[in-house]
Amino acid sequence: MSVSRFGMVVLILVAAYVAFLATRFVRVPPPPPPAPHPRAADVRTVKSDLCRLEAAEHAFFETTGSYATESELRANGDDSLPTLSPWPYRYVIRVPAPEVFTIVAMHYGPLNDAPVAIVTDPSGQVCTVTPPKLRMTHQLDARPQWVDAAPTYDCEVCER
Secondary structure, rough: OOOOHHHHHHHHHHHHHHHHHHHHHOOOOOOOOOOOOOOOOOOHHHHHHHHHHHHHHHHHHHHHHOOHHHHHHHHHOOOOOOOOOOEEEEEEEEEEEEEEEEEEEOOOOOOOOOOOEEEOOOOOEEEEEEEEEEEEEOOOOOOOEEEEEOOOOEEOOOOO
């Protein structure tokens, strides 16, 4: 019986030594460095892009008599149009009727006091929509209430 115990101990020691050698010789590659975050588009750039898109819409309207979707604007051959997804915004062009359009730049990253959306339409104004600063009021014998819950709108006219 002692020979079989000795054999088992030797077998366990050999297995441990082989495992030790395997961990020493097999190297796990380090993880790749994190991808750099794209440079965030600032509000001024987004407003400028929306004004350029709005001008392209008016030019399209003058030639065809209706406003264009994003694919129609691109097919029109205007290569100067901005990209529709400058991080952290995504531009959406909606044409619900031939004589109406809306271009919205939606923010899809962390807000950090950035506007939630920037909007333009045929009026030629670019409006930023900033989320409300919510704060709760408490009174001892009343239910809590939210105050200052309306978003703010700041509009300016596109330069032509």
